[in-house]
Amino acid sequence: MNKSFILNKSGHTMSEEESRFCPYCGIELQHPYWEHVQKKHPDKYSAKETWIKLYEDYRKLGMDEDISLTVISELFNATTEEIKSFLKSKNAF
Numbered sequence: 001m002n003k004s005f006i007l008n009k010s011g012h013t014m015s016e017e018e019s020r021f022c023p024y025c026g027i028e029l030q031h032p033y034w035e036h037v038q039k040k041h042p043d044k045y046s047a048k049e050t051w052i053k054l055y056e057d058y059r060k061l062g063m064d065e066d067i068s069l070t071v072i073s074e075l076f077n078a079t080t081e082e083i084k085s086f087l088k089s090k091n092a093f
Ligand SMILES: [Zn+2]
Pocket: 022, 023, 024, 025, 026, 027, 036, 037, 040, 041
């Protein structure tokens, strides 16, 4: 996975102000981020199992737990609590 999707154009790691990129096709996302995933990657959007892979990828890239959960919540229009409890149920958190 290319690291660029969590970086902005100046190469800094993301914050609330910075760009987000689709983890599947790499395009820069507009608010609300989940709308793109829902429209363009409906198979990913509808399968909670994709959260596990994304979470593992983000953690491997050095993102902390809270940021990883926040990014996933924005991509899938879910709450961080929902994601955390799902990951816990799969022993992935
Ligand atoms: Zn995409």
